[in-house]
Amino acid sequence: MAQLELHGINKKYGNIVAVEDIDIVVPDNEFFCIFGPPGCGKTTLLRLWLGLENADSGEIIIDGQVMTHQPPAARNLSMVFQNLALFPHMTARDNLRFPLVERKLPSNEVDQRVAQVAETLHITPLLNKMPAHLSGGERQRVAIGRSLVRDPAAYLMDEPISALDARLREEMRVELNRLQRELKHTLIYVTHDQEEAMSVADRMCIMQEGKVVQVGTPGEIYNSPATRYVAEFVGSPPINLIEGRFANGTFNSDSPSISCNATGSSNVADCKAFIGFRPEDVSVSREPTPGSIAAEVFELEPLGAWTVVDIKVGQGVVRAQISGQPDFALKEPVHIIPNLERAHFFDVDTGTRFASGVTA
Numbered sequence: 001m002a003q004l005e006l007h008g009i010n011k012k013y014g015n016i017v018a019v020e021d022i023d024i025v026v027p028d029n030e031f032f033c034i035f036g037p038p039g040c041g042k043t044t045l046l047r048l049w050l051g052l053e054n055a056d057s058g059e060i061i062i063d064g065q066v067m068t069h070q071p072p073a074a075r076n077l078s079m080v081f082q083n084l085a086l087f088p089h090m091t092a093r094d095n096l097r098f099p100l101v102e103r104k105l106p107s108n109e110v111d112q113r114v115a116q117v118a119e120t121l122h123i124t125p126l127l128n129k130m131p132a133h134l135s136g137g138e139r140q141r142v143a144i145g146r147s148l149v150r151d152p153a154a155y156l157m158d159e160p161i162s163a164l165d166a167r168l169r170e171e172m173r174v175e176l177n178r179l180q181r182e183l184k185h186t187l188i189y190v191t192h193d194q195e196e197a198m199s200v201a202d203r204m205c206i207m208q209e210g211k212v213v214q215v216g217t218p219g220e221i222y223n224s225p226a227t228r229y230v231a232e233f234v235g236s237p238p239i240n241l242i243e244g245r246f247a248n249g250t251f252n253s254d255s256p257s258i259s260c261n262a263t264g265s266s267n268v269a270d271c272k273a274f275i276g277f278r279p280e281d282v283s284v285s286r287e288p289t290p291g292s293i294a295a296e297v298f299e300l301e302p303l304g305a306w307t308v309v310d311i312k313v314g315q316g317v318v319r320a321q322i323s324g325q326p327d328f329a330l331k332e333p334v335h336i337i338p339n340l341e342r343a344h345f346f347d348v349d350t351g352t353r354f355a356s357g358v359t360a
Contacts (some may be wrong), residue, residue, distance in 0.1 A: 002120075002186055003063060004025075004026045004049060004061070004062055004186060005026070007059060007061070008021060008023065009055050011056055017210050019045060019046045019048075022041075022045065024215070031202045033188075033205070034188065034190045035194065040207040041207055045190075049077060050077050051075050052072060053066070054069075055104045060156075063153055064121055070149050075080075076153045077153060077155075079155075080160045081158055083160065089130075091127065092128070093114060095142055095143075096118065096142065097114055101152070113149045121141045121179075122141070128134075134168055136168060137168045140160060140161060150196060153186070157187065157189045160172075162193065169196070189291070194235075197273075198218040203216060204216070206230050213227055213229060222234055225239075228352075231346070235278060238279075240279065240318050240338070241274045242276075243274055245272060246271050250262070250336060253275065254314070255316055257314075260340050260358040262354075262356040263355055265345065266356055273354075275343050276346060279308065279321035282319070282321075283336065284309060284326075284334050285335050285337075286332075286333075289335065289337065291337055292335035292336060295311045295312060295313040296312045296333055296334065297309060297312075297330055297331060298310040298311055298331075307321075309321075311336055320336065344356045
């Protein structure tokens with residue numbers, strides 16, 4: 001068990017900046033998720049922690065010790081790679097045994113650890129099978145098991161379940177949460193899938209083009225996005241953004257017509273701005289109500305428990321997420337009311353959030 005830290009980390013590959021000025025502290029026994037699009041530097045951070053890459057500058061600390069220039073073997077970290085990297089000529093049992101045999105542990109201890117991990121992962125009946133005879137989910141469990149048998153200071157996982165189908169990914173997310181709670185070890189998990197990130201993480205780090213843009217709990221990031229990028233990247237369906245002008249504490253847009261005072265923004269300079277509100281914060285009705293905006297149903301996406309309704313408002317489209325399966329028809333006139341008390345305001349040029357909520 002260990003606390004993992006990165007301080008002032010920079011890494012380039014030629015003229016390409018992989019990560020820049022990274023400062024992250026992951027406390028002991030935390031499920032920490034690094035979330036971002038492909039190519040944003042997520043895997044590079046894991047490789048730097050593990051020692052497979054050397055940082056150009058900065059400091060890497062593991063369990064209170066500076067490990068910046070130490071080899072991977074000295075860092076006592078375990079990695080689950082995206083491609084699983086199981087030995088095809090070994091049974092599941094021998095794949096689990098391999099890291100312990102390489103460390104020349106006594107045979108009885110090796111067998112004991114393998115048996116414990118196999119029971120924890122529910123793969124005991126699979127131990128005599130070759131990887132080619134295992135399903136994707138079973139191979140995934142074996143790969144995770146090979147990481148668990150080592151009892152390292154922390155576990156690093158690089159999109160380990162991205163190749164599985166949707167149902168298996170759901171099952172494995174539950175398993176990973178259970179394992180982390182039972183093992184009480186630090187786990188750093190990389191993904192580009194927001195469902196994975198939001199559902200498993202104690203805290204998460206949002207990355208953009210090699211930089212950390214926000215760190216917090218999934219709830220903090222969803223409800224208080226630091227930037228327009230975070231607001232758009234986290235949330236499905238994505239947040240609605242409407243461009244307008246912010247002046248003297250008031251936001252105004254033309255299409256749709258919205259005018260409101262942003263909370264706590266009296267000292268904010270005038271600027272072009274976006275107002276953003278989540279689809280679940282948009283109510284839709286057939287009859288006009290005070291403050292409602294006339295619109296038209298543009299598209300319907302029934303998803304079972306809820307329906308995503310694309311609504312044409314002026315020259316733009318607003319998305320609403322409605323519980324159940326409403327009987328709206330395409331091109332039907334409707335009226336919408338966004339809950340602006342939960343709205344966010346972003347500077348168009350910098351992308352930063354400068355206010356949330358509205359005042360009367």
